[in-house]
Amino acid sequence: MVSCGADRARDSYSHRFCSLQTRMKFENILEEINGFGPFQILLIILLCSPRIVLPCHFLLNIFIGAVPPHHCDISGLDDGDLFTNLTREQRLVVSVPLRDDGAPKSCEMFTEPRFHLLSNGSGAELPAVPCQSGWVYDNSTFTSTLATEWDLVCDRKSLTKATSTIFFLGVMMGAITTGFLCDKYGRRNVLLASYIMALVFGFSSAFANSYVLFAILRFLTGFGLTGIGINSLVLTIEWVDTDHRSFIGVMGSLSWSVGNMLLAAFAYLVNDWRNLIMVVTAPLGFAILTWWWIPESARWLLVNGKVEKAQFYLDKCAKFNNRPKVSTKFKLQTLCDVENSEEQNKSYSYVHLIKTPKMRQLTLITGIVWYGVASTYYGISLNIGGFGLNMYLTHFIYAAIEVPAKLMVYCFLNIIGRRKCQSGTLLLTGICIAINIFLPKDLWHLRTVVAILGKGLSEAAFTTVFLYTSELYPTVLRQNGLGYTNFVSRLGVAVAPLILLLEDVWTLLPQIIICSVAVVSGLASLLLPETLRVKLPETIEEVEERSQK
Template identity: 60%
Template sequence: MTFDAILEEVGSLGPFQVVLGVLMLSPRIVLPCNFLLNNFIAAVPPHRCDVSRRNPSWNSSRDLEGVAAGAAAAVPLGDDGEPLTCRMFAEPSWRLAGNGSGATPTTECRHGWVYDNSTFSSTIVTEWDLVCDWKHLPQTTNTIFFVGLMLGSLLFGVLSDNYGRKPSLLASYVLSIVFGLASAFADSYVLFTALRFFCGAGLAGISLISFTLCAEWVATTHRASMCVICSLAWSLGNMLLAALAYLVNAWRPLIVTVTAPLALAVLTWWWVPESARWLLANGKAEEAHLYLDKCARANNRPKFLSAVKLEALSRLEMSDKNKKFSLLHLFKTPKLRQISLVTGIAWYGTAVTYYGISLNLDGFGLNVYLTQFVYAAIEVPAKLLIYVLVDRIGRRACLAGTMVLTGTCIGINILVPRALWLVRSAVAILGKGLSEASFTTIYLYTIELFPTVLRQKGLGFANVMSRIGVSVAPLVLLLEDSWTLLPQVVLCAGATSCGLAALALPETLDRRLPETIGDVEEPPGRSEGQEEVPLETNDAK
């Protein structure tokens, strides 16, 4: 008997799994609130030089609307007729015919900047004047945060495979909450960026382990259901971020607000079960028996496991249980090497496309809060669509199809004139939903491709490739300084090519999770696999 068969007997999707999903709810809601937080805490409001100090009679308000006409005379106009954001006249010069720049000498802002606080009461940009010569720093903060996620993916991939899912999950909770809250009280940009780096490393562990833990507690028939349900927490957190950012529009309180739910996660960690599948893969049959017994009782099936002898369960332990594995084992055998490389490419393409769309909230015809909410809301029907399709047309077709269609949507918007903003908005929303559909698929798919003994390391490597894509996404958006359409061209090409590359992966529909490297190199069929192990029981049945 295989482990999946035992899991079906003790209940593969019952109250036990529902409680596990609820326990993972608060930490998974925190993820999008932090991953996309930069859209709000690092927003750059309209600004121009503060010239109120030049003449005490001028309005000294830090509100753009309050700058008096006398102050306006000290700020040159650009070609579009709007005040320049980074230059001021060296000496006051009254404009003639609406243009006072002419040959009058200008200089950089000498006394700081005036910001429009009508949308954001404060951001890290207004806190530390990250504009003009320092305008690259807000996006740099985002990139450094995602580099922390990348390194955290490697760290927690190794830790959870070597020491277990549950203790590694607690470590990720503590790391995230400590550095997340500390970043809200940073008194310098450098300190803030360093704290966000370590917060990202901790959040990477939550992202990896929570999803894998849920998947390993369900059998093949319910795996897609569990993974899609878990991923809905992301969409919920994504929509919640729009509401929280609107209600708490100062950056320090907003960070505290989106980090606070992790306190609940720490308190409920005691009820999180260890993965019985991981325990068996590491020769811990007695502890696995204990958790399976809890699962059977919670699912109202106590008779089955109480009748199973521990010795019989011990024979289900995987053949690789006494071996130690490193990241290098992902590339030592032919099929596993191909899987690792192709999933890495697919994760990179999915991430750079998803975040390339998600981090670009301007030019949508709506304010940033509503744009964030609409982008998040479209993810729900996208996930429900994937729930239907992954068990009908397979994981490979879903992943490749959604990525190619995302690239197609981006390509269409390259050709549609900007005057047709309604059409562009509809296509952009559709592309955002498809990009999320590819993310949901690739999480489930990756878990099914790697064996239990290397699953977290494989998912960790894939997440590293993803975080490289995420780190690149803000830089791709900066390419519009060279050519307005260049970011869309790059995202379109990336999504399409990486989607086609995913066709090189093996299909995993209706196949049990591989336990060993041998299961990957010689994958069992739907009913093949490990040698059947008769379960000795205490009754006469």
């Protein structure tokens, strides 16, 4: 093996052979030290816990950005004893125009009380002006929200939705930045930086004294949270053996569903938006404490020439799993591959995603699939009507529906493979949307069942794409690849609400577009190679040499 290292500088064929031998040996060494033992189980627990925080922040705007029923503050119209003998409802009748359903309008008021309306008329024909003295809010559901804090209603109502857009812009930028930093400086260090950044800016946003400051802090919170999502998945995937990668992917995804359900409970118990932000951010403090037990990826260390550190973590894993330490022979074989490999002199960036033919194809197709998965999932989630229940219970049910979908996809991932599972879930999602396009409105029970089935399938597609993508990209570019695909997916998230606005042009147009996106991305995923029980690629060269199965 040492002579192989001496000859590789002159003989590229020998270099590739020696490199392949070592990479094969890494998979073997995982089996030797138990690729799915107590060490890996503890790692899953430590990394799943902070992932529960992600949906709590990603979907937080549903609750903190809620706009409760409101009407103009009419106290300025009460000159002396004008309203003394009137009930609250009567005061509103003489002060605020009524909607067609009899409720007071939210953004208009009369310039003076119209007492004749107590006996006749809605006042719709009378001149009205915008609210002059602010608003009065119904606090029966929420003690405080962004809308009530900064009066983000009427002509400023779009600002509540803008906070969500700004947050996801931070997520997009974080995906690109952390993806590059993780492949350059390691998974573990960037994970700690993400923990600290999300915790600091998450708590700070709860104390913001202006909307502008709050929006900036939410952007930075989203930036930090992205690193948690990407790193927690990749670290677990790179530490387990081939047979358990699908289990790891699904377990990580289930933590999202748990967090999603917990969000409904937290929001129900904590009605003030500032307190709610602190509650959903607090678990990151525990995550920082547990970071000291999280190992660096041995795969990343090896392909970056950090042999001694890789040996340290592998021996630690072996000891924790009650297995013998890694043999000296394996260390020498690793040195042969790592210290003399030309790959170690390269600094990888997003440019390498499109430098070679197979990588260009992989980058293009995974981008299409991720865009389709995200756009479809959020398009359906935002467009499904509730069950006539309160918003907390409705949100909980929507989150709970995802659990059986993920358990189902776990079974199919190991039976029919990643490629067919990815394509099948997306195509079936498109079929569900298409069925609802043609189902009559009066069959709302059936439409609800089909819509829920479509949402479950779209979540199954999301679960698959995280695992599938992490297995497709090589170790030297795995974080860059996930950073790029996460960026593309957030474009899909940002576009989904805009697609739904096209309902004003044609009622069926949003569903047709979402259905088409699901079908196209599902067909595109068939062009990707299968990764079921295939060893993780380590270098770009491996991806280029890998034939499609």
